[in-house]
Amino acid sequence: GQRSETKNISSHKASEKALLYEIVRQKNVLRRGKTVVQETRHFDEAREITVSLRTKEEAHDYRYFPEPDLVPLRIADLAPMIKETLPELPDAQRERFIAQYGIQEEHAKTLTAELKLATFFEEVLFKGADVMLASTWIADILKGELNYRGKTIDSFSKAHLLEILSLLEKNKITEKSGIEIVRTLLDTQNQSVSHIVKENGLLRIEGxxxxxxxxxxxxxxxxxxxxxxxxxxxxxxxxxxxxxxxxxxxxxxxxxxxxxxxxxxxxxxxxxxxx
Structure with a gap:
């Protein structure tokens, strides 16, 4: 497409409005089967539109010249390499979590909203945790308790969560007791899960x-x-x-x-x- 530049922009907000207007204007030009003209435009802040100042038919009218001290940068040659080194993006990770682990979409959204939370989840699974139990407890319960205290996932030990999930799987504790253990671990220092269970009598009662x-x-x-x-x-x-x-x-x-x-x-x- 042709180059179009806009001048007389006085703020970041004005820049945003000028860009949005130009996007719509140029799309409309192309929809009508016309060509975007190479020109300089003025941003009218009062009307929030751009108006033509002057057209430039040739690139040399802009008085561009090569910078002799800069080596030409060929982006096309670097693009494939950059793409290969990019980390997994949140949207792709969310779709993978749903497809690979079969977890609920809402849980996948929560888990992939933060890289550290997603990593925590997968590391817990690698250690043998049940997928559905882990996704529910991390996305719903643990995340909620962390948010309430203004803390991050760094504040909670994977080993502690694995121990809690194991007790739940073996029906040794109830969900309510599990939540109490999580809260105690977040609110106190240097306590073990087993100590909290014993100290507070949290084992499931039966018979x-x-x-x-x-x-x-x-x-x-x-x-x-x-x-x-x-x-x-x-x-x-x-x-x-x-x-x-x-x-x-x-x-x-x-x-x-x-x-x-x-x-x-x-x-x-x-x-x-x-x-």
Missing amino acids: DEVIEMVKQAVEGNQDAVADYKNGKNEALNFIVGAVMKKTRGRADPKKVRELIIQQLGECNEITCQSP
């Missing part, structure tokens, strides 16, 4: 201990029991919440729900249809 707490919750919430038997399903959720409060989130809520229904010895028309 007779949960059954006993279910019994206590049922006995202590007779109004909710009556409402549930009368078909109010939200009353069952209330009793589940009471048990989870007693266990400090260390029991499996699905299992708690099943135990409550068993304890009541019946289910209403809604819960009987639940899987």
Whole structure:
């Protein structure tokens, strides 16, 4: 295409407006089947348009001359080499994460928004973490806790996350306990995951201990029991919440729900249809 230059631009904002106008103007010229003229234009700041000042038919009218102290730079020769050395760009990385790992698009967007976060994710996978568990915990939980504290992923150890994910996979802790561990690690110094679990009693509770707490919750919430038997399903959720409060989130809520229904010895028309 032909060279067109614009003068009388007084600020960065004016430069942006002049460029946007020229893009539209030159596109319209080409759409009409005409040729962009080599010329100098003036930017009218009041009207936010450019107007022609003078045309220049030959390049020598610009009085260009070679700089004798500069070696000619042939960009075309360098382009392939530069392209090969470019790092993976965020859009390409996001598409690769979705295709290669099968993770959710929203998780892929979050993970690839920062190079360090994407690297952290892949290094955790390399160490053997479950893909779906890792993507969810890094993109949703860990990233949220970091943002809340104004911290970056550098503030969290991959070894700590791997240990938390392992405990979750083995059903040793609940998600709520896992979040508590993450928060404690971010808010304190020099603590291990195992110490936090032991110190705060975060291991999942099961069996007779949960059954006993279910019994206590049922006995202590007779109004909710009556409402549930009368078909109010939200009353069952209330009793589940009471048990989870007693266990400090260390029991499996699905299992708690099943135990409550068993304890009541019946289910209403809604819960009987639940899987």
